[in-house]
Amino acid sequence: MRRKLGRYLFLILVFAFICTGTAYGADSLDEVRSLIQTRFYQDVNEDVLTKGSAQAMVEALNDPHSSYISPEDFTDYLSSLDGNYVGVGMYINESKGQIQVVRPIPGSPAEKAGLKEKDIITHIDDKDIKGLTSSETAAKVRGPEGTKVKITVMRGGQTLHFTVERQTIEIPSLDYRLIGTEVGYIQLYSFSSNSAQEMSDALQDLTDQGMETLVLDLRDNPGGLLNTAVEISADFVPRGPVVHVVQKGDREYTLRTFKTPYGIPVAVLVNEGTASAAEILAGAIQDAKTGVIVGSQTYGKGSVQTIFSLSDGGGLKLTTAKYLTRGRQDINGKGLTPDIMEADENKQFEVAVKKLGSEMPLFDVQMAVGSKLVFVDDQTFELPVSPYMEKGTVMVPLRQVADYLGGDVRWENGTIVLASPTGNYKIDSVSKVIKSAQGEILGQGAIKEGTTMVPARVLADMMGFKIGWHQKDQMIYLYDE
DSSP: OOOOOSSEEOTTOOOEEEEEEEEOSSSHHHHHHHHHHHHSSSOOOHHHHTOSSHHHHHHTTTOTTOEEEOHHHHHHHHHHTTTEEEEOOEEEEEETTEEEEEEEOTTSHHHHHTOOTTOEEEEETTEEOTTOOHHHHHHHHOOSTTOEEEEEEEETTEEEEEEEEOEEEEOOOEEEEEETTTEEEEEEOOBOTTHHHHHHHHHHHHHHTTOOEEEEEOTTOOOBBHHHHHHHHTTTSOSEEEEEEEEGGGEEEEEEEOSOOOOOOEEEEEOTTOOTHHHHHHHHHHHHTSEEEEESOOOOOOEEEEEEEETTSOEEEEEEEEEEETTOOOOTTTOOOOSEEOOOTTTHHHHHHHHTTOOOOOOSEEEETTOOEEEETTEEEEOSSOOEEETTEEEEEHHHHHHHTTOEEEEETTEEEEEETTEEEEEETTTOEEEETTOOEEEEOEEETTEEEEEHHHHHHHHTOEEEEETTTTEEEEEOO
């Protein structure tokens, strides 16, 4: 279901303290030089400090997490840390010298324009981006709201051009739901300024719904704000240390939590894309032994960045410290080792639930409007298209959901045929009318992004399953009596 990612970036998210006061100096070059001398976490050679521009000076550090941010981009950069930014709404990945679309945000301008996962970005506004980093590419994509940006991609050897209007993007912090009747599931996407409150709200809502155990999904979470990681850790670990921060000269201080955690049994899912703040949270839970970590080795980003505003209106993101986990694990370049190694990400949820000692009955299939994530018994998969609401009816992908329920979908002379335990059904490829073998009209299908969608209730009836609906979470579940 998930891709194995190297270092990736959601356009603007960083793992950082924020220092909003201006760093004073004769000009921005002097400011950057002074900050590198005094705040960079390692000593630097004199030739670094003699570079003729702030950009060149930062690049000479050879630190992938430090960067100079131009005045044109800095305001938007800061606003992104609040969980919003102006852009097109997509995750991008820097890999082997190419910028790849990891996935567009559901409902974003990027998704609506037709950009897809694994697209390789080659040009922005007809300018070649070869050699640019993810951060530099993101800066070219961002711009004033209402303006348009031209994005050229390679897809399967074909060059495609998209013109996308920039909008204010609200970055989702998390998604959550109750799986079955008692297993809570929270997928945390990032650590922005509003994530801690969203986490608290999700935990309270799941508790009210009867949650007895929790699966916390940190897979492919690139991190975010350090203070947010500490706040969220307070929901899962006892009062005491969360992370130890080591600055230049081995000066160390400890960030602590003073709250009483929920105390609910928790399993944390991690993979190679779990980085920085996500590793702090997972590491704190592992070290405090308040939960079990399941998955594969994490990314291993054990450094801290501070953002400084400069007098020219630009900014400097500088690595100012490294960190150790609650139990003083140094994960930089190594990552966290899960308590239970499971390489198959489709099976990790199953392993987590079983480790929690849960024998709870799970629904056969469970989905939510607007989310591609689907739970099939105790495994997780990803749908090609998210379920959506159309005139009060939830539409779901026919082929995939039917397959999960034991059906078989095939083409016969221009007609889609569903073979199920209750009989055969036909969907006209033109009108999308759904009929029984006797010719009875059962409903109306649709095509979205090349995928045949059908009403969930109709599909459940055809497959001989019952269907339930949870209004608050916009969730449907199918189960066999």
